Amino acid sequence: MEKKVVTIYDVAEAANVSMATISRVVNGNANVKEETRKRVLEVIDRLNYRPNAVARGLASKKSTTIGVILPDITDLYFASLAKGIDDVASMYKYNIILTSLQESIGDEEQILNNLLSKQVDGLIYMGKQLSKKVKRTLSNSKTPIVLAGSVDRNNETASVNIDFTDAVYNVINTLVQNGHKKIAFVGGSLENPIDGKFRLDGYKKALKKAHINFSSNLVFEAEYSVRAGEAIWDAVKNSGATAAYVTEDLLAAGILNSAMKSGTKVPEDFEVFTSNNTVLCEVTRPKLSSVEEPLYDIGAVAMRLLTKMMNQESIDENTIKLPYSIVKRESTR
Amino acid sequence: MEKKVVTIYDVAEAANVSMATISRVVNGNANVKEETRKRVLEVIDRLNYRPNAVARGLASKKSTTIGVILPDITDLYFASLAKGIDDVASMYKYNIILTSLQESIGDEEQILNNLLSKQVDGLIYMGKQLSKKVKRTLSNSKTPIVLAGSVDRNNETASVNIDFTDAVYNVINTLVQNGHKKIAFVGGSLENPIDGKFRLDGYKKALKKAHINFSSNLVFEAEYSVRAGEAIWDAVKNSGATAAYVTEDLLAAGILNSAMKSGTKVPEDFEVFTSNNTVLCEVTRPKLSSVEEPLYDIGAVAMRLLTKMMNQESIDENTIKLPYSIVKRESTR
DNA sequence: AAGAAATTTGCAAGCGGTTACGAGCTGAAT
DNA sequence: ATTCAGCTCGTAACCGCTTGCAAATTTCTT
Numbered sequence: 001m002e003k004k005v006v007t008i009y010d011v012a013e014a015a016n017v018s019m020a021t022i023s024r025v026v027n028g029n030a031n032v033k034e035e036t037r038k039r040v041l042e043v044i045d046r047l048n049y050r051p052n053a054v055a056r057g058l059a060s061k062k063s064t065t066i067g068v069i070l071p072d073i074t075d076l077y078f079a080s081l082a083k084g085i086d087d088v089a090s091m092y093k094y095n096i097i098l099t100s101l102q103e104s105i106g107d108e109e110q111i112l113n114n115l116l117s118k119q120v121d122g123l124i125y126m127g128k129q130l131s132k133k134v135k136r137t138l139s140n141s142k143t144p145i146v147l148a149g150s151v152d153r154n155n156e157t158a159s160v161n162i163d164f165t166d167a168v169y170n171v172i173n174t175l176v177q178n179g180h181k182k183i184a185f186v187g188g189s190l191e192n193p194i195d196g197k198f199r200l201d202g203y204k205k206a207l208k209k210a211h212i213n214f215s216s217n218l219v220f221e222a223e224y225s226v227r228a229g230e231a232i233w234d235a236v237k238n239s240g241a242t243a244a245y246v247t248e249d250l251l252a253a254g255i256l257n258s259a260m261k262s263g264t265k266v267p268e269d270f271e272v273f274t275s276n277n278t279v280l281c282e283v284t285r286p287k288l289s290s291v292e293e294p295l296y297d298i299g300a301v302a303m304r305l306l307t308k309m310m311n312q313e314s315i316d317e318n319t320i321k322l323p324y325s326i327v328k329r330e331s332t333r
Numbered sequence: 334m335e336k337k338v339v340t341i342y343d344v345a346e347a348a349n350v351s352m353a354t355i356s357r358v359v360n361g362n363a364n365v366k367e368e369t370r371k372r373v374l375e376v377i378d379r380l381n382y383r384p385n386a387v388a389r390g391l392a393s394k395k396s397t398t399i400g401v402i403l404p405d406i407t408d409l410y411f412a413s414l415a416k417g418i419d420d421v422a423s424m425y426k427y428n429i430i431l432t433s434l435q436e437s438i439g440d441e442e443q444i445l446n447n448l449l450s451k452q453v454d455g456l457i458y459m460g461k462q463l464s465k466k467v468k469r470t471l472s473n474s475k476t477p478i479v480l481a482g483s484v485d486r487n488n489e490t491a492s493v494n495i496d497f498t499d500a501v502y503n504v505i506n507t508l509v510q511n512g513h514k515k516i517a518f519v520g521g522s523l524e525n526p527i528d529g530k531f532r533l534d535g536y537k538k539a540l541k542k543a544h545i546n547f548s549s550n551l552v553f554e555a556e557y558s559v560r561a562g563e564a565i566w567d568a569v570k571n572s573g574a575t576a577a578y579v580t581e582d583l584l585a586a587g588i589l590n591s592a593m594k595s596g597t598k599v600p601e602d603f604e605v606f607t608s609n610n611t612v613l614c615e616v617t618r619p620k621l622s623s624v625e626e627p628l629y630d631i632g633a634v635a636m637r638l639l640t641k642m643m644n645q646e647s648i649d650e651n652t653i654k655l656p657y658s659i660v661k662r663e664s665t666r
Numbered sequence: 667a668a669g670a671a672a673t674t675t676g677c678a679a680g681c682g683g684t685t686a687c688g689a690g691c692t693g694a695a696t
Numbered sequence: 697a698t699t700c701a702g703c704t705c706g707t708a709a710c711c712g713c714t715t716g717c718a719a720a721t722t723t724c725t726t
Contacts (some may be wrong), residue, residue, distance in 0.1 A: 055712035386684030
């Protein structure tokens with residue numbers, strides 16, 4: 001038995017109508033007599049016809065596919081965002097093409113071009129920052145894009161986030177109220193505006209309010225990993241800090257590991273606040289207090305926003321800030 | 334300025350050759366004079382021509398896209414596999430369409446049909462099990478599929494895994510040697526053959542070797558979550574078990590949480606072995622001993638295998654078992 | 667019952683590429 | 697000079713579906 005894919009022509013022939021009619025019933029076009037529709041649907045079912053989305057995409061210029069660009073899918077932060085995106089996407093019948101930003105920053109444009117060549121109807125970007133070049137490429141195509149859990153410095157690009165500055169401001173305030181004078185800020189690359197600008201701004205703002213001088217000695221930069229956290233502990237401790245706000249959970253867990261190992265009691269001798277409230281926070285001992293970002297929702301809202309943009313619907317606000325909360329567990333008093 | 338997408342025709346006109354020639358140089362066909370090739374490449378660059386992958390897909394019947402089906406991207410197990418898949422896929426210039434298996438088992442066939450309609454060149458499946466129906470649909474299309482970190486009961490389908498039975502057998506042996514007589518087996522749904530068959534087989538085999546009678550009272554079924562782990566602890570403890578082999582890290586972390594909370598010392602009073610060796614194992618206290626599955630590699634090898642199948646290359650072995658190891662940390666003696 | 671209006675359909679021109687086939691051109695062999 | 701093989705390249709037929717437009721059919725008016 002030869003495996004033959006059944007096309008719209010086969011269905012048309014079997015149902016004794018033209019292919020245009022088949023196309024109409026498949027697409028739910030109203031201009032089809034009820035009787036015909038039923039007959040066609042039967043044939044479709046009998047022949048097991050499955051419309052070729054590629055051909056459809058070519059003819060209609062819509063791929064019902066969106067491109068999702070993220071740094072690392074094994075990072076729970078991005079995975080959570082991705083899940084929200086995925087759920088809403090499938091709700092709206094979109095498929096997701098997932099692409100990881102490899103090490104090489106350089107190829108970001110290539111990734112984008114590839115996605116555009118696949119004719120994605122929209123894009124969701126979760127990387128650090130859109131380069132000028134990429135923005136240009138983007139604006140030359142009319143493909144809409146929204147940033148999820150990522151920020152555009154000048155709000156040219158639509159994005160969904162929490163108010164990072166405000167969140168950190170609150171965390172530091174709490175720490176100040178607990179009597180700390182020296183609070184470490186442990187972030188990832190400060191070139192990433194989320195850490196290097198927004199969060200750091202909140203940190204500075206809170207210090208200012210408490211009349212504590214900002215000292216760059218208390219600002220640390222590390223990779224997002226347990227290992228890096230473990231490695232940086234000594235430096236943090238030696239800076240004289242008695243509490244730390246950490247911008248990522250793995251990093252915080254690493255710091256916690258080393259702190260405990262060195263005999264420093266958390267939270268009695270040292271308090272730790274982290275940022276993403278992934279499941280990690282619940283399995284460390286002590287459990288980590290954290291800013292709770294509604295990651296799933298951010299992803300979901302970003303995707304929803306994208307559907308509107310793809311639909312040419314009017315957008316009231318292209319920079320959406322979702323509410324966050326602060327979860328106190330055992331790493332703080 | 335009207336945004337006009339540049340097509341192969343535009344390039345052909347600008348370069349003063351036919352579109353066939355453009356197509357040839359884009360596809361690296363050798364039948365083009367060097368001089369012409371250079372001229373065309375220049376024009377492509379100048380006009381910023383980006384071949385339409387959809388049109389190309391229609392004409393060539395290849396989408397350079399593969400479908401990846403998994404239960405939950407926020408599960409580090411699958412995320413790690415996905416990363417391996419993604420890296421190899423991009424190495425071979427394939428894009429990945431990511432689809433999550435929602436709650437509803439029923440729509441698994443629908444997901445598959447959707448993917449097939451998108452003309453994916455291949456599929457990687459990480460769900461529990463392929464239903465008969467799905468297998469049938471699959472064999473009617475000639476789209477190759479490989480299972481990653483998932484098993485086909487009768488090896489009809491290509492798959493990449495570790496030897497689950499053997500791994501558990503070894504873990505239980507170790508526990509037996511540590512003097513345990515009552516060892517709990519805490520798995521997810523036993524309907525999933527990985528837990529319910531392969532791993533459980535290893536457990537039974539090891540018990541048999543040690544002349545310990547198998548008792549279903551020591552076998553527990555729970556959801557893969559911290560919460561479920563915390564909740565099941567009492568039952569585990571009350572069963573009289575003095576050690577547990579757990580099939581998933583979150584679950585193990587939950588058990589650990591409750592054990593510590595109840596004052597049971599791990600590993601002194603109770604030993605715990607888990608299975609996936611995700612980063613979770615390194616942030617719990619005590620750190621979790623675990624079977625180490627080469628998740629990234631499994632994903633990578635699965636994808637590599639798939640490329641061979643898509644290429645019609647001959648496959649020596651369609652069930653690949655990768656080596657695993659056992660990492661002892663602090664939850665065991 | 668005839669003509670107008672409304673519904674259903676089919677025709678055919680794309681969508682932007684790939685590729686089989688053959689034509690034009692070149693240089694070498696005869 | 698003629699012939700022929702080997703390169704290069706253009707022509708045109710698809711790939712499977714969408715959709716504007718007009719034809720065909722049915723229904724409504726009067």
